[in-house]
Amino acid sequence: MPKCTINGQEVVVKDGATIIEAIHHNNQKIAHYCWHPGLSVAGVCRLCMVEIEGNPRLQIACNTVVSEGMKINNTSEKVKDAAKWGLDFHLINHPLDCPICDQAGECGLQDQYMEFGKYDPEMAERKVKKKKVVDLGPTVVLDTERCILCSRCVRFTDEVSKTNELGIFNRGDRSEIGTFDGKELDNKYSLNTVDICPVGALTSKDFRFRQRVWYLKDAQSICTGCSTGCNVKVYFNKEGLFRVKPVFNEKVNGYWMCDEGRDIYKFVNKNARLLKGKKKKPTGFEEFFPGALAKDISSLVTADPGKVAFVVTGQFTNEEYDQVFSLWTKKWGSKNIFHWLNSPEKQNEFDGLLLRGDRNPNTQGLLKRLKDFGISTQWKDLITKINTHEIDTVVVAGPENPIWFPDFKEKLASLAKAKSLIWMQSSNHPEFENVPAGTYLIPLKSFVEKEGTFTNYSGLDQKFSKVTTIVSEALTLTEACTLLAGENLMIRPDPNVLIAAHPTADRVTLEHRKKNEFVFRRGAL
Amino acid sequence: MSVVQRKSKENEWYLSGIFAGLWITGKHLVKNLLNKKQMPTLNYPEEKYEYSPRFKGNHVLTVKKDGSLRCTACMLCATNCPAECITIVASEHEDPTVEKFPIHYQIDILRCVFCGFCEEACPVDAVRMGPEWQTPGINGAQFNYDINHLAYRPQLKGGIQTVLDDEERHKSGI
C-alpha cells in the first residue's frame, strides 16, 4: 500500500495502482481520453500528464505506477499547459459539426475543453477530411473525421468481446478506425464501443438522431433482459424511454452490457404497451379503466378461489411475489400457482461474458419464493386441470417482454381453453387479437414504473426504484391481485415521508453547467 | 400611488380645459384634411404600412443553392426557445456530407413571442425572422407552420438563400 502525495494531499493507494487511478480515487480531476478503467492502457492521448517531483519530464498518469513517497502534481502551470495543448492537438482536425453530432452534450471533447481547454485556437490551416457516415455493421455508424483515435473501441473488441473486428488503418493524421474489407462490426456487445467512444465517432444506429441528449434525463435501474441483471441507466423524457446504457457494478456486469439488453426500453414505451383494461366480446374489445375492470371481475376469482389458477412468469419483483403468494396461499389456501419459464432448456446457457439463456430477471427470486410458500406444481397438471374443468379461471401474470417467450402463442391458446382467462401483462401482443370472447386483459406496470428487488442468477438481490410513469393507469401485480381479490386499494401512510432518508446528491458538478437546467451529468467518460 | 389633488379656483373652471383640448383636435382635423399625404392613418387593409426589412416577423427557413433546407436539425433553436414553440424531428440524410436534416419542423406561431432567440442560436443561418407580420388564419391548425410554409411559401418566391456557400465552406476546410 504505497503512500503518495497528490497536489499536496496524502493518499494511500492499492499496490500497483497507477497515478490516474490514485487521482480518481482521491476525487480529483484529470484530463484523459484513451484511458478506460475496463481496458488496457494505451497511453496515446497524452492528456493525463502529471508532474512528478524529481522527474524533469511530464509523465502520463495512466502508465505510471505509484511508488512510495511519490509527489504528484497535476495542477501546476506546466501540466495545465500540456493538457491545453494536448486538447488543441485533438481538436485541430476534429470537425466542428457539433450541431449534427449526436454526442454533443455528452461529448468528452466538449466537456474536457470547457474544463481544461486553451480557448484561443490557433489552427488556421485546412483540416484533414475523412470519410463520414461509414456503416460499420448492423448497430454502429462511424464518422472517421470525428474520431480522435483513442483506440478504446479497438481495445474493446480485442480484449473484452474478443472479436477483433476493429483496427486502426493508415498512419499519421490519415489514421482511421475501420474494419477489414467485407467484415462488419457485428457482435453481441458492439454497442459498448459507442458508450466508450469519448466523441461522436461511433454512434448507435438505434439512438442516432432520435433525441438530443440534453432533452433526456437518466436514472438507474436493472436490466430485465436476462438473469444477469446488469446495472443500467435508462434515458428518458416525457415522450418515453430512448436508450439504455450500462452502469459500473463490479459484482455484476463490470462496465459493459449486451446489445440485446439495450432493447429493453422498446417494450416499455407506450407504443408497445397495453394501455387499457380490455374485455373481449364477439364483436371486438371493450375498453375499461384497468383498476375498475379488475375490481369488476373480482367475482370470477373470489366466487370459488379453489377453482382459480395463477400463472406467473419470472419477470416480477420479489415484493410482488411475496404479497401475491401470501394472498393466494394464506387468504384462500390455494396452491394453484404455476410458473411459466421461457425455454427451460436454455436456462443454464451463458456466453462467457454477460448474456445468459435465462431471459427472466428474477427466476431465482420466483423459485425461492415458490419454495418458501411450499408450492410445487407442474405445468402439465394445469393443462389437465383446465381440461377436466377442475380449474375454471386462470389468472396470468404475463411477460413484460414477449419476444423472449417463443411459446407465447401456444401457452395463450392452451390457457384460453379455461372458462375465463384474465391476462395481466404490461406489453401488448398481436396474439391478443385472437383470444376467445370472455378474456380479460389488464395492463401492468413495467420495471421502470415500479420499485422492487430482483434476484439475479447468482442469488444477488438488487434493488431498483421507480424511474418514470409511462402508462399511468397500469397496475402493479400486487395492486391488480388486490383488486381481483375484491379489496380496495389504499394509500398506506408512510411514517417516514417527511424524513429525508436519502437526500439526492447534486448530480451537476460543473459550475457553468449548473446554470443550464437541461444538462445533467452523464457518464460519457 | 398617491395623487396630489390640487384644489384651487382655477381647477373648478374646467370648461377652459375642454375648449383647449377641442382646439387641438380641431387643429389636427383641419390640418389633415388640407394635407392628406402626411396623414398617419392608413386605410387598412387596402393600404399597408411598409415595415423595415429588418423587422422580425414570421420565421423563414433558408435554403441551399439546390433548394433543399439548410437546417441540420441540431435543435438548438428548439432548446433556446423560451416559448417552446419549435418542434423538430430529425432524420438521416442520404448524402453523408449533409448527414442530418429535419423531416418535420414546426413552429407554433401563436405560442411564439418573436424574441429572435432561434435566429441567434442557429449555427448555420437556417432560421431567420422575416419581415412578414400580417398572417391571418381561420383556425388554430393554420398557425402551426410546417416546413412547406416556413421555407417554400409563395411569398418567398422559391425560398431564401443565405450568403454562406456550403461548397466554399467545404473547400476551405471548415
Added chain:
Amino acid sequence: METKLLSEHYHQDDFQNLAGYKKQGGYQVLAKALKMTSQQIIDEVKASGLRGRGGAGFPTGTKWSFLPKNNEPRYLLCNADEGEPGTFKDRLMMERAPHQLIEGMIISAFAIQSAKSYVYIRGEYNEPIRIVEKALREAYEAGFLGKNILGSGFNHEMDIYAGAGAYICGEETGMISSLEGLKGQPKLKPPFPAVQGYLRKPTIVNNVETLAAVVPIIKDGAAAYKKFGTEKSPGTKLFSLSGNVVRPGNYEVPLGYPLKDLIYKLGGGMKPGKKLKAVIPGGSSAPVLNAIEAERATMDYECLAQMGSMLGSGAVIVLDDSNCMVDMLGNLTHFYHHESCGQCTPCREGTGWLNKIVSSIMEGRGRLQDIDLLVKVADNMKGRTICALSDAAALPVLSFVQKFRDEFEYFVREGRSKVRGISYAQMHH
C-alpha cells in the same frame, strides 16, 4: 585522416565473402569470445564505454546488464532499419562486411545468452538483404551459427527480417511490434524491451554499427578501444557525409573529430563557389548548426549536446548558401508528417500541423505569427509522446526557426525565398 577500425578492409571486394573475411582474421575474435564467460564480455563492453550508434547513444554494456537474471529466452535484435534521412553507414557496413556484423552479433548474443537473433533490415535495402542473407548462409555452413558453435556448447540461430519501409520501425519498440507482425507502432514504456520486448520476452536491440564494434573491442580489449575518441565518447564512428561537399561518403573517424576537418579535409570542402551555411550533424532529427557553430563543433556526444544538437546516427548533412532553409524545413516536416505512426496525438496532429504551416508559408499564405506558431507547436510536441519521433520532428523546426528566422520572415513578407529569390511554385515547378 580516417581511423579505420571497422572499415579497414571495406575496399576489398572479397571482404563480403567468408573466405575473404577469414583471410583478414575473421571469426577469430568469436573463438576468443566463446572462451570467455558472458559476464566477462559484458564487462569488457562496459569498460570500453561503447555507446549505441543508432541515435540515442545509450551505453551498450549498461543496456545489456538491464536484462533480468532469469532463464527466460532472450532475443537479440539488430536494428538495420536505417531510416534516418542522410544516414547510409549501416548499408555500407552490411554491403561490405556482413560477416563483421554477424560475428559481432554472435559475440553479443553469447554475452547476453540469447539463442535467437534477428537482423531487421529496412525493406528498401534490397542489396544488403541479399548480401547479409548470403553471408548468413555461409556462416551457417561454416558452423559459426547453429548448434554448438565452435565446440563451445553455445547454440545460436540468426534470421533476417525485411521491414516494409516505415521510419518508425527504426525505433526499437516499433521494430519489435513490426517483428511481431503487428502494425509498426512503438509500445508504451515501461516495460522496457530489456524486460519485456519481442514476444514479451527480454530483448536487446542494437544498431548494426554497435554490434560490429563489439568485434574490435573483444579483439584488442577495452583499453585499446578507449584510446580512440574522447574520454566520454570512446571509439570510432562512421559518419555519412552528404550535401554539397566535394567528396560525400562514409568516413570512419574517432569520436571528438572536428566537424570542420570532416567537411574540409575528408570531404574535400564545399563545392566550388559555395560557402558553408549550416550543418545538420546527426541525421535529419538533429537540430541544425549554423556555420559558426560548425567551425567549433567536434563530433562527439557531449560537444554536440552542449551546442543543443546531437550526434544521432552520424549523418552529416552539409548545407551551403544556395540552400533555402524554408524549403529545407518544408522537406523535413513533410517527411515527419508522412512517417508519424499516428498513435500519440501530439505527434499525429502536430507533425501534420507543422507541415501545413511551413507549406502555407512557402505557398505565400503565411502570416508572421505563423513563425511563432511553429515554435509553439514544436515546443508542445517535445517530450510528450511515447517515442522520440515527435521530438525528432520538433527539434529541427525549433533550430531552423531560431537560427534562420530572417529567411522565414522574408518568405512571409515577400512570398519568395531569400537565398534563391524565387517562389515556391518556381522552386518546385
